Amino acid sequence: DIQMTQSPSSVSASVGDRVTITCRASQDISNYLAWYQQTPGKAPKLLIYTASNLQSGVPSRFSASGSGTDFTLTISSLQPEDFATYYCQQANSPPYTFGQGTKLEIK
Amino acid sequence: EVQLVESGGGLVQPGGSLRLSCAASGFTFSSYWMNWVRQRPDKGLEWVANIKEDGSTKKYVDSVKGRFTISRDNAENSLYLQMNSLRAEDAAIYYCARVVFFGDQADYWGRGTLVTVSS
Numbered sequence: 001d002i003q004m005t006q007s008p009s010s011v012s013a014s015v016g017d018r019v020t021i022t023c024r025a026s027q028d029i030s031n032y033l034a035w036y037q038q039t040p041g042k043a044p045k046l047l048i049y050t051a052s053n054l055q056s057g058v059p060s061r062f063s064a065s066g067s068g069t070d071f072t073l074t075i076s077s078l079q080p081e082d083f084a085t086y087y088c089q090q091a092n093s094p095p096y097t098f099g100q101g102t103k104l105e106i107k
Numbered sequence: 108e109v110q111l112v113e114s115g116g117g118l119v120q121p122g123g124s125l126r127l128s129c130a131a132s133g134f135t136f137s138s139y140w141m142n143w144v145r146q147r148p149d150k151g152l153e154w155v156a157n158i159k160e161d162g163s164t165k166k167y168v169d170s171v172k173g174r175f176t177i178s179r180d181n182a183e184n185s186l187y188l189q190m191n192s193l194r195a196e197d198a199a200i201y202y203c204a205r206v207v208f209f210g211d212q213a214d215y216w217g218r219g220t221l222v223t224v225s226s
Contacts, residue, residue: 049212087151095168097154099151
């Protein structure tokens with residue numbers, strides 16, 4: 001199985017800050033990677049598909065890049081509604097494993 | 108509006124069975140792969156299974172193979188997860204989701220249904 005490792009596991013930041021989250025795959029997954037946002041008590045929400053494509057309706061302050069084994073999600077200017085947990089998921093081969101999550105907290 | 112509504116969760120004893128359902132509306136259900144993803148209490152997300160548009164192909168995570176069966180009824184716009192021989196570690200919120208991009212990238216998710224496994 002492909003292992004997905006996110007870093008950091010948690011991060012504290014302030015409104016307006018720029019934050020970057022990293023996701024590393026245990027083997028080459030090309031660009032088959034998605035990013036999700038989850039707030040407490042809610043279902044995950046797709047932010048980014050195929051490594052760098054912004055899902056419809058997602059604010060442009062979210063961006064992502066990467067291919068192969070290393071990927072990043074960047075939030076350019078944090079808004080209050082962005083404080084949540086973020087997960088990457090490899091979509092290269094089943095089982096379609098998720099990273100362990102990165103909790104973004106308010107400083 | 109795309110809607111996915113899970114049901115069927117509840118309390119079950121270890122070794123017992125449950126059948127989860129996911130009612131889909133607002134899109135052409137028969138045109139999409141669908142999946143189940145679970146989340147143990149205060150833990151991360153775990154992909155469980157997916158199924159092709161016509162039900163001909165199914166994939167599972169190893170930990171549920173032989174115990175869980177994913178199925179669908181395109182005439183009823185419904186997705187199912189039959190869970191047998193349940194274990195304590197199967198306790199989780201189970202989400203169904205619509206797969207829209209290559210692999211299992213899912214754009215719409217239900218609110219989930221809670222499965223508790225305890226004696």
